[in-house]
Amino acid sequence: MLKNPRGLIEPVPIPLNLPAIEDEGLLARYPFLPQGRKYIREMLEKNGITVEDLIEASWLEDVRIKGRLRLVDSVIQKEGVVSLKNIDISTEAGRMTEALSFLHAMLVVCASFDDRLLSRWIEGEASRADRLLGIDSDNFIVISSSYLSNLSVEKGPDDSDEYWVPMVDFIELCPRISGNYWRLVNRPTKDGWVCLNAGAGESGRERASRLIKERIRESLQEICNDRMERMDDEFAAKFADPVERIVGLLSERVKEEMPMSAAIRDDWPPCFESAVSELTQGVNVNHVGRVFLAAFSRTVGFSREQTCDFFANAPDYNPDTTSYQVSQIYEREYTPHGCAALKTNARCPVSIGDDSLCDQEWMTHPLKYIRAKQRRRYVSSKKEDDFKEVLSPDNHEPSEANGK
Numbered sequence: 001m002l003k004n005p006r007g008l009i010e011p012v013p014i015p016l017n018l019p020a021i022e023d024e025g026l027l028a029r030y031p032f033l034p035q036g037r038k039y040i041r042e043m044l045e046k047n048g049i050t051v052e053d054l055i056e057a058s059w060l061e062d063v064r065i066k067g068r069l070r071l072v073d074s075v076i077q078k079e080g081v082v083s084l085k086n087i088d089i090s091t092e093a094g095r096m097t098e099a100l101s102f103l104h105a106m107l108v109v110c111a112s113f114d115d116r117l118l119s120r121w122i123e124g125e126a127s128r129a130d131r132l133l134g135i136d137s138d139n140f141i142v143i144s145s146s147y148l149s150n151l152s153v154e155k156g157p158d159d160s161d162e163y164w165v166p167m168v169d170f171i172e173l174c175p176r177i178s179g180n181y182w183r184l185v186n187r188p189t190k191d192g193w194v195c196l197n198a199g200a201g202e203s204g205r206e207r208a209s210r211l212i213k214e215r216i217r218e219s220l221q222e223i224c225n226d227r228m229e230r231m232d233d234e235f236a237a238k239f240a241d242p243v244e245r246i247v248g249l250l251s252e253r254v255k256e257e258m259p260m261s262a263a264i265r266d267d268w269p270p271c272f273e274s275a276v277s278e279l280t281q282g283v284n285v286n287h288v289g290r291v292f293l294a295a296f297s298r299t300v301g302f303s304r305e306q307t308c309d310f311f312a313n314a315p316d317y318n319p320d321t322t323s324y325q326v327s328q329i330y331e332r333e334y335t336p337h338g339c340a341a342l343k344t345n346a347r348c349p350v351s352i353g354d355d356s357l358c359d360q361e362w363m364t365h366p367l368k369y370i371r372a373k374q375r376r377r378y379v380s381s382k383k384e385d386d387f388k389e390v391l392s393p394d395n396h397e398p399s400e401a402n403g404k
Contacts, residue, residue, distance in 0.1 A: 019145045026139055028095035029132070031102040032125060032220055033146055040099050047096070054104055055238055062097050064242075067104030071246055074105070074124025104242075110227045111239035112247060113374035122220045130213040134206035144208065147215040151208070156197055163196040163208040170194040173214040181207075229379060233360065233372040240368045248299050248333065267377070269369035270358065271342050272296050274349040275310075282313050288337065288345035294326050295334035296366060304330055338365045 018034055021027055027039040043049075053060055066087070088094040102125075109121045133143055144151050152164040167189065174182040181187075181199055188195035196207040265273075275293040278285050285293070290311070297307040304326055311322045339358075342348040350358045357363060357372055 019142055021142060021146075023139075024095055025089045026142075028089045028098040030129065030139075030143060031099045032129065032216060032223075033143070034219065035146065036099070037223075040103055043096060043099060049100075051107075051235070051238060054100065054107070055242075060100070063100045063104055066097050066101035067108070068242070068245075070101050071105040071108060071121065072249065074121045074128070106224065106227070108239050108242045108246060110224050110231060111236040111371065112243045113228060113236070113371060113378050114247065117247065118224055122217055122224070125220060126213045126217040129216045130209050133209035133212060134203070137205065140205055140209075144212055147212050147219070152193065156204075160198050161204050163204045164190075164193040165196060165208065165211065167192050167194050170211070173211050176214045177210060228375070231375065233357075233368075233375060234362050236371055236375055237362045237364075237368040240365055240371065243371065244299055244335070244367050247301070264377070267370050267373040269366040270350045270355055271339075271348055271366055275347070279310055279314050282315055284315050286345065286347070288341070289347045291329065291334065292337045292342065292347060294329040296336040298330050298334070299336055299367065300370065336366060339363065342366075 021033065021035045024039065027033065027036050030036065031040060049057075049060070054063065087097055089098050105121065109118055112118070133140060136143070141151065141153075148165055148169050150166050150169075154162050154164060156162040167184075170187070171184065174184065184194070188197070196211065197204050199207070202210075268276075272293065275285055275289045278289075279293070293310060294307050297310070304323075307326050307330075308319070308322050311317055311326075314322075337345075337347070339348060352359060357369060363369060363372075
């Protein structure tokens with residue numbers, strides 16, 4: 001175990017020395033590799049690509065399309081990314097599209113500050129890696145060497161390949177995988193090594209890939225946590241449009257309520273809070289205000305029934321009419337009004353100085369507001385958790401002066 005500068009105990013990374021990978025096609029196909037970060041950074045610098053270019057440059061539209069497909073596959077498909085189709089990475093343009101689509105998807109997920117979206121994307125990417133590795137005999141050893149402390153391949157009694165991994169790796173990763181196969185007592189062991197042989201229709205390599213999947217999942221979580229901690233409001237706001245689209249899609253497809261959905265009222269922007277409060281008090285909110293409330297509710301994950309309830313105290317409330325109109329907004333996927341439209345239609349309750357977040361130059365849409373609130377709450381909770389860990393008795397080792 002090592003200690004970071006804050007004194008918190010962290011696990012030693014495995015492996016300690018990463019293998020060098022010079023094959024650009026391999027780095028593009030597996031952009032989540034630890035070695036891939038330098039590759040992507042150099043690609044951006046070489047082509048003069050900025051974050052703004054990644055978001056709106058017309059010549060990078062293929063990257064954004066591939067990124068959206070990759071993201072949607074990851075978070076929607078029940079078993080993760082089911083399609084293993086890749087573009088032609090034998091060309092520089094193909095490698096750029098493949099690698100930068102991963103970066104674009106990751107930045108969108110991180111900018112959402114949505115725990116459920118993050119976990120589903122990580123699961124999807126890790127599942128994609130699992131399936132690719134299971135059929136990639138040419139590159140399996142070098143990829144596995146980036147995530148396991150060691151690996152040995154031997155021929156089994158039936159002449160099939162058996163993959164042996166150090167027991168330290170197996171013991172750390174196997175508790176996260178269900179099934180009797182992954183219990184240590186059910187695995188052949190020898191001199192500190194654990195055998196992953198074929199079983200249940202899977203080859204030994206596919207079994208080893210499943211173990212590596214857990215390390216990839218862990219690595220992606222750490223990368224995203226780091227990006228989210230360093231991402232400020234202005235940077236996150238640049239991705240407001242793609243974030244809105246993917247969260248809106250999830251709110252329709254996923255039955256469970258999204259964590260960003262208005263479960264935390266403190267995250268609500270003043271315009272939404274005002275519309276809800278006025279309707280609750282029986283105030284006759286104008287047409288723009290009502291459409292905005294319903295569209296915003298849909299985008300952040302409220303059910304239709306919850307949205308209809310907001311209108312229950314309206315002076316002209318009719319349950320059938322309200323249900324029909326709200327359903328139209330949900331089915332046609334209305335986009336909530338931006339700040340300029342709300343101000344023009346007297347639905348912005350904020351004056352300069354009332355809300356420091358609303359005063360920001362980049363604050364042009366209520367969805368940016370709720371994302372910024374989420375980001376600040378995320379950062380605040382991380383700092384609180386770190387502070388508690390520092391104060392934990394487990395992190396205070398006795399000194400030699402007091403007799404250990």
